[in-house]
Amino acid sequence: MNPEPTASLPTADADWWRNAVFYQIYIRSFADGNGDGVGDLAGIRSRLPYLADLGVDALWITPFYPSPMADHGYDVADPRDVEPVFGDLAEFDALLADAHALGIRVTVDLVPNHSSHDHEWFQAALTAAPGSPERARYLFRDGRGADGSEPPNNWPSVFGGPAWTRVPDGQWYLHLFAPEQPDLDFANPEVVADLEETMRFWLDRGVDGFRIDVAHGMAKPEGLPDMVPLDDTGLLADHMPGDNRFDSEGVHALHRRIRSVVDEYPGRMAVGEVWLRDDQRLARYLRADELQLAFNFKLVTAEWSAEELRTAVEDSLATVAGSPAPACWVLSNHDVSRHVTRYGGGELGTRRARAAALLQLALPGAVYLYNGDELGMPDVELPDEVLQDPIWERSGRTERGRDACRVPMPWSGSEPPYGFSEKPETWLPMPEGWGPLTAEAQRARDDSMLSLYRAALALRASSSALTGEDLEWLQAPDGCVAFRRPGGLVCLLNLSGALVPVPEGRVLLSSAPVDGGSLPDDAAIWLQA
Incomplete structure (x- = not known):
């Protein structure tokens, strides 16, 4: 049974998200409330006053659902509960209520493309026979070759290696990401109905919306044909026509289903993670009956030059020009190198990141900040033995993955763990020398990155100069x-x-x-x- 709906914010401003500043919380790395070295819901709750003082309008919290953590929560075993490492449903409800009391909306990750291999559905599929209803929820196929020993098609995994794993009875299952993340088959009505049930579960609790993981995935082309071989097949690649893993035509019908559920709850929204470089194809996700927002990653991928930055802005505005959606600006997130590092690192990267912050926050539309942007956090060079991103092993230890941009937030003090946790050893190690980077140290300096963000967000919220789309x-x-x-x-x-x-x-x-x-x-x- 769902609880009584948590009190949500007034819906008079039903389009609140059009110019909102969202703050992405990578839950493992934001704040640890129970002292085990891993961030959690209690930690977020304890830092809500900081977020209110910073001036953000809404949160996006990365997955906190039960998971074996093969991909740190993006392998979901139960999308309608809380992983004990992060807390429980009561803690989530308390966080939501406290955030709303401070005027901060809360959005959560929706991970529809795949489940965990520990999900009860997939465990049932492994013990069921080929052709069974249990297997029909996923993409099980016979292999190619005389003995079926070759994968059903040539698709690669985003994380390296083939996108297929063989099970003992000889069939193969599709996983665009890690083998622990089997893709669901959205041609199956039961799969669609389950996604809608998950959405209503969280909307009934009072969440203000969703960030949809791999929103250009889900639908697969009929027959799963081979794709055009690409030099780069990762998530951040240019998924051009011929990359049959993503942007299949059927995905738009699914987004219309998602939108119809969101629209049952006034004042709620959904933003899609859509890694497409083609502006016209991206714009199709922003039609009136699909997503309210889609991340445009042009600023993320632009080099530090006036020409590239202006082109990124022009392309992003052109993408939404014929749609009801505003632009949606991103500089960093948990999947890419932090922009302080991308822009040169050290004093140079920090100086450029300060300038980029004023560019991003001056633009019309919605803005997504990544936790630590406001502190000027850089990537951290981590030793091989602590790396946890599945990309590291799947690539044969040739690609280091995304751990460098996921190191925990420094809050106070002069030594690790800088107030992030009571436990000295954090889930990813924090470096020496971050004392001046902590929120406490920066709060005391008018010339700090944190003070710059606080001032910019205050102006964005109060000054008529920053109005108009x-x-x-x-x-x-x-x-x-x-x-x-x-x-x-x-x-x-x-x-x-x-x-x-x-x-x-x-x-x-x-x-x-x-x-x-x-x-x-x-x-x-x-x-x-």
């Missing part, structure tokens, strides 16, 4: 990007390699000191025109 490009010196929002905000980003004059207007915020009316290189400024 359009922008106008302005003439700017070579190597610079400049635009004006309808409300009057002017954002200038300087990547020219030299000082540039600050335009006329009242300075609202800058990522670096503005001396003598000039903006330094690798800096950004907000002005009221």
Whole structure:
């Protein structure tokens, strides 16, 4: 039985998500409430005042469901419960109520493409016969070759190796990710109905929406034909036509089903993780009866140059121009190198990340921050023996995976674990030398990354200058990007390699000191025109 619905926020602003600042919490790495070295729901709950003070509008919490943790929660054994490592349903309900009391909405991960191999359905499928109803929930197929010893097609796993694993009776099952993550067959009505039941379970508890994992997956083409061989077959690759694993036409019917459930609950939303470089194909997920938002990863993949950053913004705005959706801006998440590191690391990367923050937060639409963005966290070089991402083993230890961007948050103190946990040994080790990076240390400095984010989010929430869903490009010196929002905000980003004059207007915020009316290189400024 579901509990009585948790009190949700007023729905008068049903489109609250259109310009919201979401804060992604990678649950293992945000805050540890029970002292076992792993982040959890109690830890998040204890840090809600910090998040309210930061000024975010909503949270996205990565999977906290029962899981054997082959892919740290994205292998879900039961999508309608809580993994004991992270707490229980009562703790989730308390977190939700406390967040809502602070005016913060809560969205959770929905992982529809696959289940854990520990899910009761898959365990039943392994003991059932080929052709059985139990196997029909997944994608079991006979192999190729005279004895069926070759995989049914040539699809590779995103994590390396083939996307097929053979079971003792000779059949194979599909897993676009790890073997512990068998793909579900969404041509089966029972699978679709189960997803809808999961959505209603969390919506009835009061969650404000979902982030849909691998939202361009789920549907598979009839007959599972071979795909065009690609140089890069990972999740972040360009899934062009011919990559039959993703963006199959049938996925849109599934998103219409998802949207119909979301629409039963006023003021709720869904955002899709859709790794597609083709703007026109991405736009199809944003039709009026599909997703309200889709991540556009153009800023994530853009190099640090004025030309690439402007093109990323133009492409992202063009994607949503013919849809009801606003743009959705991302600089980092749990799957990619943190942008401080991507932009050069050290002082250089930090300076550029400060400028990028003002670019991202000045743009019209929704924004997703990744926990630690506001502290300027870099990637961490980890020793081989502590790596846990399945990519490391699946690639034959040739690709280090995503652990470097998942190291726990530093909260206070001068030594590991920096207030993240009472336990000195955290699930991924924290480095020495992070004392100045902690939230406590940065809170005390007006020139810190945290203070910059707090100021930018306060302005974004209160200033009429940052209103309107359009922008106008302005003439700017070579190597610079400049635009004006309808409300009057002017954002200038300087990547020219030299000082540039600050335009006329009242300075609202800058990522670096503005001396003598000039903006330094690798800096950004907000002005009221």
